[in-house]
Amino acid sequence: MIKNYLKTTFRSLLKNRSYSFLNITGLAVGIACASLIFLWVQDELTFNHNFEKRANIYKIYENQTYEGKVSTFHATPGLMAKTITTEIPGIKSAARLSGTSASLFSLGDKYINEQGDYADKEILSILDIPFVKGNPATAMQELHSLVINETMAKKFFGDAEPIGKALKMNNDKEFTVTGVFHDLPKNSTLQFHWLVPLANIDHSQPWMTMWGANWARTYVELEPSANVASVNQKLKNYISTKTKNDNKTVCFLFAMNDWNLHDNFVDGKMSGGKIQYVKTFTFIAWIILLIACINFMNLSTARSEQRAKEVGVRKVMGAGRGKLIGQFIGEAVVMSFVSVVLAIGIVYLALPSFNDMVQKELSVNILEPGHLIFLFTIAIITGLLAGSYPAFYLSSFNPITVLKNIKIKTGAASGFIRQSLVVIQFSASIILIIGTVIIYQQIQHVKNRQLGYDRNNLIYMDVQGKMVEHFAAIRNDLNKSGVVENAALSDDPVLEVGSNTDGYTWEGKDATKNPLISWEKVSPQFISTMGMKLVAGRDFYADAKLDSSNVIINEAFARQMGKEGRVGGILRDGNKSYQITGIVKDFLYNDMYATSAPALFYCKEAENRIFNVRLKSDVNVQDALTKIGQVMKANNPGYPFEYKFIDDDFDQLFKTETLTGSLAGVFAGLAIFISCLGLFGLAAYTAERRIKEIGIRKVLGASVSGLVGLLSKDFLKLVCIACVIAFPVAFWTTHHWLQSYQYRIDINWVVFAVAGVAAMLIALTTVSFQAIKAALMNPVKSLRSE
Structure with a gap:
């Protein structure tokens, strides 16, 4: 039938x-x-499912209140991971990551930039990352040990045994490969190709050992029987007990299961995201x-x-x-x-x-x-x-x-x-x-919105080797190439002004108000290279030393300062005073949908991390990049020429x-x-x-x-x-x-x-x-x- x-x-x-x-x-x-x-x-729903212990893994976030508005940050003091393990019951283990960034690794004549992190050795047990070679329990015990993923091992060693071999990092120190781990899947929030002990850099700057400086990403693993609410209660004012001041910084645990889908915070509370x-x-x-x-x-x-x-x-x-x-x-x-x-x-x-x-x-x-x-x-x-x-x-x-x-x-x-x-x-x-x-x-x-700078024909590179020390010579050669209009150094790309502080004061400031201020350390050419417009005062002098005690602020900061927000006004940062020499038109960064936030620029070149280059508008882009690459290789040998367009980063925001x-x-x-x-x-x-x-x-x-x-x-x-x-x-x-x-x-x-x-x-x-x-x-x- x-x-x-x-x-x-x-x-x-x-x-x-x-x-x-x-x-x-x-x-x-x-x-x-x-x-x-x-x-x-x-x-999307199975993000981070490669981590077996994800139900007990958290990242510590901070809520900070400025002008009555709560802002959420994922950076914490570098000292925090070590102390909370012993002082807060329920925390089984804690570890820090520096934040994923690119570093140059070399072997013989092979030079490759790879994304990775400086990390505490405990991160391997917290994440329980499966190893292909080596022992995760001992892989990061030594200061100059290095663990890499399978792809990176293949790039440098092919089918040869990588364990015990050395790779030079940033043309400086050699690190010995002590472990090889499986590549992290694409639907993992954490994406690193290598890990190096954080002890190599966690004391490189004096502020890195201060409770008031937030720079590390702190990850914790809770005991299976731990009460999350109880741990959060003890974390809440933890930093305040160390700094002995009422800075209204509130810490809390952010569960790994929420990292991908619920990572948007509004006024200090979880508010949607990719979900x-x-x-x-x-x-x-x-x-x-x-x-x-x-x-x-x-x-x-x-x-x-x-x-x-x-x-x-x-x-x-x-x-x-x-x-x-x-x-x-x-x-x-x-x-x-x-x-x-x-x-x-x-x-x-x-x-x-x-x-x-x-x-x-x-x-x-x-x-x-x-x-x-x-x-x-x-x-x-x-x-x-x-x-x-x-x-x-x-x-x-x-x-x-x-x-x-x-x-x-x-x-x-x-x-x-x-x-x-x-x-x-x-x-x-x-x-x-x-x-x-x-x-x-x-x-x-939003894309057609006035940004306050010109994002066209603008590229940037991560500072590598002696790019800062040789900046003047590199800039001079770039200008001679005929394809570059200007070049400048900065802490961050112009779209991502990431440094924030609440330590600024000025005459007549309302003591009850605590505005959030963004700042950048830049070379004298930054304002002109970005195409920003001065509405008052002057740009920095060509010699950065002449402006070591001067700053340029934006209109939003000038409004915040009231009558002191003018050319000649005095701004105090802790014990040091700075004079305002110029005011730039408001520009957009970080959040393209928001209004321009208060920002200022210091004229300092010593610690910049970004090399910005503006191409001439009438040049062939590919020819220009070829010439720029030749200049960079001649002045900074041993480092590959890798760049990004601000335009591409801008599109990625949407x-x-x-x-x-x-x-x-x-x-x-x-x-x-x-x-x-x-x-x-x-x-x-x-x-x-x-x-x-x-x-x-x-x-x-x-x-x-x-x-x-x-x-x-x-x-x-x-x-x-x-x-x-x-x-x-x-x-x-x-x-x-x-x-x-x-x-x-x-x-x-x-x-x-x-x-x-x-x-x-x-x-x-x-x-x-x-x-x-x-x-x-x-x-x-x-x-x-x-």
């Missing part, structure tokens, strides 16, 4: 090839889209899947009425209603499984492009239980839903009625259901279209928003495509049912355009209803999303009008093809007796 049903199913599919193609393709595309999104979601985008993408996936399932059900129910005679014959031959129900549901389930198989093929084909879009290395393992359960569940549920209505409806036919060619009353219910499903499809599609446009507009709105917009745009297009497949099939079904009516109208003189309008208007009405439903939902959703940004666009009604018109034109184009085909048919054929 089952074999007979399968034969009947595949014969039906082959007989109605167009219908089968539309039905199976629509569902397959929907399942494939949802599957790709769920792969991304799975990757918002995971929810958004999950919602989009379900919407796409819903549209595809609706499409599948609509076409299945629409075409089912053509099988009335088949049902009549089967009933006359003795088929019971139960067997007929089983047959039709079985056919729908089989088609659903065919769609799933096709969807798997689409996923494998689309995955490389999808990985490029989301910048991940996702893979699909079809035999993974989770994936199998998802696909099997979708196939069964879709098949049951699509097959249930036609099964129960068709099995209820009276065989005498259908075999006598008496027209069966389809009833208003079936038509209403199909129309409602079309409305739902297009409502979801229109919402996605509007959302895509709003996201794009918001990103462009990575998540851009990804959201791209995905929403792609899947909005696919949602429309799937909806149109269904609309195409329904239009063909409608034209077929009304074929005699169309023939009679043509005989009576109806024009082709009139007949096309007649067949199209019902579908356009459905799209209009979809717009009425979609517009308020889209407005509420996008308005709610925009509220998370301080600097945002106003929602324009034109977006909704364009989306609605676009949806109607797409629907009209889809329906018109079938309508024109029916209108052009010879009425003699359509009116011929069966």
Whole structure:
């Protein structure tokens, strides 16, 4: 019997090839889209799952209050890790990381920059990193020991034994490889290729041993039985007990399980993060899947009425209603499984492009239980839903009625259901279209914002070797190259002013106010190299020593200082006084959506970490980079020329928003495509049912355009209803999303009008093809007796 049903199913599919193609393709595309999104979601939800003890691993964060606003930082005093282990019950172990940065490693004539950290040896046991070679318990005991990952070991040693071999770090000291660990997966928050004992640098500056200086990242492992709330209570004012002052610094534990998805803090409290985008993408996936399932059900129910005679014959031959129900549901389930198989093929084909879009290395393992359960569940549920209505409806036919060619009353219910499903499809599609446009507009709105400096033709390099000592000579050679406009040193890239302090005072300062101030140590050429505009005073002198007691501030800081925020005003930093020699126009850094925060610049070159270069606007970029590379290698031999564009860093600040917009745009297009497949099939079904009516109208003189309008208007009405439903939902959703940004666009009604018109034109184009085909048919054929 089952074999007979399968034969009947595949014969039906082959007989109605167009219908089968539309039905199976629509569902397959929907399942494939949802599957790709769920792969991304799975990757985000399993971040840091490579760490077996992740449930007990935490990072210590600090909340600091400035001007009544709480700011959250992840840097802590360097002394903290050692003392909390013995002074706070429940903490099993603690370790520090310096913060991932690039260092140059060399072996013979091989020089490679690798990302890594200075770390305490306890980090290996806390993270329980699996080693390929060496013993993690002893790998970082010696001061000049070095542990590296498999990829780095392969680069330097190939297939040779790396343990016991030495690598020179930053063309200075040699470190002995004592361990090789497995590469950390891409969905790990921590990404380091090497670890060196932090004791090599934790005393290199006097402030690194002070409780008031936050520079280390402190990680802790709690005892399995520890009470997190109790540990947090003891950590809360821990730093204050060491500094003996009321600086309102509050420490707390931030769980590893939250690092990836809940890393956004507002006013000192966890407030969303990437979890918002995971929810958004999950919602989009379900919407796409819903549209595809609706499409599948609509076409299945629409075409089912053509099988009335088949049902009549089967009933006359003795088929019971139960067997007929089983047959039709079985056919729908089989088609659903065919769609799933096709969807798997689409996923494998689309995955490389999808990985490029989301910048991940996702893979699909079809035999993974989770994936199998998802696909099997979708196939069964879709098949049951699509097959249930036609099964129960068709099995209820009276065989005498259908075999006598008496027209069966389809009833208003079936038509209403199909129309409602079309409305739902297009409502979801229109919402996605509007959302895509709003996201794009918001990103462009911020990107086109005045930054206060020129980010074009600006590159920067990490300071290596003797770049600071030889700065004057390097800058001179760069200027002679003919491709460089200017060059300057700074602590940080202009987009990431990372140093903050609350130790500044000035005449008339309100003692109750404690503003957060950002500062940078720069070379004299920094302001001009960045293209910043002075609104008052002068730039630094070419000789940095002449401005050793002077500073330049921005407008935001000048407003903060009141009457002292002027050229000639005096600013005190601890026991030292500085005179304000210039005020620059406000510029944006760190948060591109916020207003400019108070900032100042010291004229100091000794400890800079970034080498900034501005290219001339009329040069060929590749030629310019070649010449700059030659200058850098000549003046700083032994170090590779590696650079970054500020423009690229700027775009990376909008990575998540851009990804959201791209995905929403792609899947909005696919949602429309799937909806149109269904609309195409329904239009063909409608034209077929009304074929005699169309023939009679043509005989009576109806024009082709009139007949096309007649067949199209019902579908356009459905799209209009979809717009009425979609517009308020889209407005509420996008308005709610925009509220998370301080600097945002106003929602324009034109977006909704364009989306609605676009949806109607797409629907009209889809329906018109079938309508024109029916209108052009010879009425003699359509009116011929069966």
